[in-house]
Amino acid sequence: MSVAEETSPDVDDTDVEASRPVRIIAAIVLVVLSVTFLIGVFDIRSPKGLDPAGPRFFPLIVTSAWVLLSLAYLVEGLRSPRAAAKSDRTWFEPVAIAVLLVLYAFLVVPLGYILATLLLFFGAARVLGSRNTWRDAIVAVVLSVLVYVAFTQFLDISLPEGVLGL
Numbered sequence: 452m453s454v455a456e457e458t459s460p461d462v463d464d465t466d467v468e469a470s471r472p473v474r475i476i477a478a479i480v481l482v483v484l485s486v487t488f489l490i491g492v493f494d495i496r497s498p499k500g501l502d503p504a505g506p507r508f509f510p511l512i513v514t515s516a517w518v519l520l521s522l523a524y525l526v527e528g529l530r531s532p533r534a535a536a537k538s539d540r541t542w543f544e545p546v547a548i549a550v551l552l553v554l555y556a557f558l559v560v561p562l563g564y565i566l567a568t569l570l571l572f573f574g575a576a577r578v579l580g581s582r583n584t585w586r587d588a589i590v591a592v593v594l595s596v597l598v599y600v601a602f603t604q605f606l607d608i609s610l611p612e613g614v615l616g617l
Contacts, residue, residue, distance in 0.1 A: 474531065567613070573587050
């Protein structure tokens, strides 16, 4: 038995290796989405440019970090070992999350930030395996409202109001 097997008996090489293609595809999707959002940050009109008090600064920081983390995830996926054995892991989770993100991009303006985001959070929790409907719904509503209030009231960043008209 090797040292790696002694220190982490619950992790076998098949699981790590079999998930490599899934991680690479997910990482590529994350890189594409993050770069797209980063490009979109420069469409934010601001007389202050990149001044920390302007509306473009915080989204620039967040999307830049997202790009870097996505690239690091891609590198990690490319460096992981290749699989020879089959696993019961599926493509469902990364594909479903990607579909949710695309739907979110289309729904955030007509539905508004709060409704679209709570649907995204709830849907992502369900896709990733959570089966506690009430908890998922409560967390989705609370997080969506808290982020909306933080951005609109404290950071003075306008988010789509949608059908709620907030």
